[in-house]
Amino acid sequence: MSLIQVENLCKIYDNEGVKTQAVCGVNFVVEEGDFVAIMGPSGSGKSTLMQILGFLDRPTSGKYFFDGKNTNEFSDDYLADLRNRKIGFIFQTFNLLPRTTVFENVELPLLYDRKIIGRDRSNEEKIKEALNSVMMEHRMNYFSNQLSGGEKQRVAIARALVNNPSLIFADEPTGNLDSKSGTQIMKILQKLNDEGKTIILVTHETFTARHAKRILYVKDGNIISDEIVRERRIAKDGEMLK
Template identity: 50%
Template structure:
């Protein structure tokens, strides 16, 4: 089975003054294409650090991270930016839309940073419109984030994450700011995307959300403490 992402013996150390904090102490895992994983663990367990590494927002101190066949662990800042733009789709707890942009403009943001920075074509625009339709926001294209509900904002973020057809989708507590009904709607969308073949890695601390993933990885003290497959 082709691996969307895999890492080997990842370590991440931080320097806080003279103290070295080992946030990750050798994590090895593999995510085959079409996987849907919930990363769980208490705060300080290293799951956020792992997510940052997965998102190419940071580089590991030791170890290898292969994303879509590329070794990402040793890339420059510039190359990491390109990896984020081309291979990763982010969904955040607090949606992270750009406040002054409309729904359509928010979906288009990753296009601004494509390699070579070509201008946005009508084909690009049509793709954005399709994505907006997929997440049910066709009638809200000219709205700005403050005019939308939390669920609608998260759907904009999902459309934005899909724009570049990413290798993996990283969702950081995607339902954390939503009521259970809206949260369920978002999880439905994620589930649908996964059935369509997308690889999703999701951080959550809510067991009933984690349940909806194919498998769960538990982290503790910077290491993988256990793995479970639902149902089971």
């Protein structure tokens, strides 16, 4: 059974009668443990696809099976719960709360989980472990706006990891970073993948995409090729992401 399977997936935005077909007729499968890069020009539907796969939006038509189950049949509440437990998101713009500490930013997903009340000790352990995995534990009490871009993205990764998700979506995670920090982020993503997490990375840079195991090319809302990366790049500290 595949982790993700989509059949004829379409998303048509409708703004007061103005229709935009962002994604249409998409078919593919992602197995657990894969590292997939989604590439394509601006406006080709990459973010829309990611939002549907991450349960942030629903398709207009087509089917999306997650862990073998048809997600069309899931309620919004159930999808939100599934998202919180199984999926982590990383964005180009980090999306951290400013004037809020690193610790508190990483704590947020734990507070959203209604089954966990308050700040128990195990929450603190989870937060420290997530920060430790991105080498940011020493900045725990800093405000997020006191960090460099690369450090912010590492904190955002810790926030994505704190619920121990099996699937991570990263939408242009290195887009706002200098190439050294970008390499560091790719190294972390590769490490997480080696540990068994499935990664779906959106990027428009070929060099970045070549750190994945597989590349899906998107054009005009559809997948035009699906290839295994030969001579995959392995991110090394100090190396430039270019």
